Amino acid sequence: MQVRSYVAILSICILGLFSLQGCTGPDRSNRLVVIDAGHGGHDCGAQCGGKQEKTLVLQVVKKLEQAFRREGYRVYLTRGNDRFLTLGERTRIADQKDADVFISIHANAIADKSRFEAVEGVETYYLQKTRDGRSQRIAQRENEAVLKGTDMLSRDVIVDSVLAGPKVVESHKLAIDVQHNIMKRLHSRYPDAKNGGAKPAPFYVLVGASRPSILVEVGYITNTKERERLFSLDYQERIAKGIVEGVDRYLDNRQKELGI
Ligand SMILES: [Zn+2]
Incomplete structure (x- = not known):
């Protein structure tokens, strides 16, 4: 009986602790995140x-939606099911909703089969022109589908107009915080998870979103070990939690900078 009482008291204490944390936690209800699951439908x-x-990115985005909501954020998904959206539709949503941040989720791949098991890792990108050939190739692969059906405006002109804004600096900061926190979450269980870093690349899905915007390549679907991890619940939840913690960190720092 006594043991049972202790268990009951302990349970009440733990429950109390959680509810207390819930009550005293920071208010995120004024923060809106737009999350974009890459591809979809015929793509x-x-x-x-x-x-x-x-399929993978939709699963990750659903975990991400739950993780953000648990922290009190408002969340909007560009797609919550298997359908295709044009480039314009994806970024227009972020602007129309006046999101604080725009996050596009993708998975990486390489064409060279002989290197499938050698190339792995998580990378977070922000929009920027770069001379780095590898980043250019990754952006080119992702851009192909997203540019289909859009008119052929001068791509350089579009990117230049975005780079003129201060959001490039903000997007860079957001990318660093998100990448750091994803790796922190992954490394606590998967110490060999490779940190690909926060990098610049000309992703067109980030063009037009006039707010801090990043694209997370959660891992390489062409790498057997990483593919298996990517489709596991635990790995997806760690990525989701890491992204939320990164956004938290970025927005908290921005508030401090602005003196709010
Ligand atoms: Zn993709």
Whole structure:
């Protein structure tokens, strides 16, 4: 009986602690995040080992939505099911909703089969022109589908107009915070998870979103070990939590800078 009482008291204490944390936690209800699951519908994205990028990113985005809501954020998904959206539709949503941040989720792939098991890791991108050939190739692969059906405006002109704004600096800061926190979450269970870093690349899905915007390549679907991890609940939840913690960190710092 006594043991049972202790258990009951302990349970009440733990429950109390959680509810207390819930009550005293920071108010995030004025923060809106737009999350974009890459590809969808006829556009499957990268494919390997019978798995498709469009399916993976939708699973990750659903975890991300839950993780943000748990922290009190307002969340809007560009797609919550298997459908295709044009480039304009994706970024227009972020602008119309006046989101604080725009996050596009993708999975990476390489074409060279002989290097499938050698190339892995998580990378977070922000919009910027770069001379780095590898980043350019990744951006080119992701851009192909998203540019389909859009008119052929001068791509350089579009990117230049975005780079003129201060959001490039903000997007860079957001990318660093998000990448750091994803790796922190992953490394506590997967110490060999590779940190690909926060990098610049000309992703067109980030053009037109006039707010801090990043694209997270959550891992390589062409790497057997990483593909298996990516489709596991635990790995997806760690990525989601890391992204939320990164956004938290970025927005808290921005508030401090602005003196709010
Ligand atoms: Zn993609």
